[in-house]
Amino acid sequence: MNSQASPTNHATDYHDKKRVITLRLTVTFCILWLIVIIGLVRSPKTYSTRPPLSLTSLRINPNLAEPWELSTLPSIGDTKASAIIDYRYMRTLDTDLENPAPAFAHADELLHVRGIGPKTVSKIKPYLRFDNVKH
Secondary structure, three states: OHHHHHHHHHHHHHHHHHHHHHHHHHHHHHHHHHHHHHHHHOOOOOOOOOOOOOOHHHOEOOOOOOHHHHOOOOOOOHHHHHHHHHHHHHHHHHOOOOOOOOOOOOHHHHHHOOOOOHHHHHHHHHHEOOOOOOO
16 A cells, blocks of 8 residues: 555655745745835936936037937937938038038027027037047
């Protein structure tokens, strides 16, 4: 009788151990996800808008920048970035192709772009650079 009970108990023990291990892994996984979610919710670096750029090495040349780069500037979203690119393109069509002039020689020339006013220019001026521009 012992020989018959032993295999059944062994199989039952194996399945019980498997269930316990699976349950422990599931609980551990859930706890880790809760920690991640709580960490994201309680993140100390939450911004209502984009974080301001602070390093001078991150200055952007509006004559060469891609739309996604321009949209990182304060108060410049995708629409204004596209407007800057469109204006820049139109200015290049108006210039001599052999000796093209940059669309923007200084920040105040961004006032010619639709949707950009003096307040926006004053906000983005510290983040702009104008390399290789003849004044």
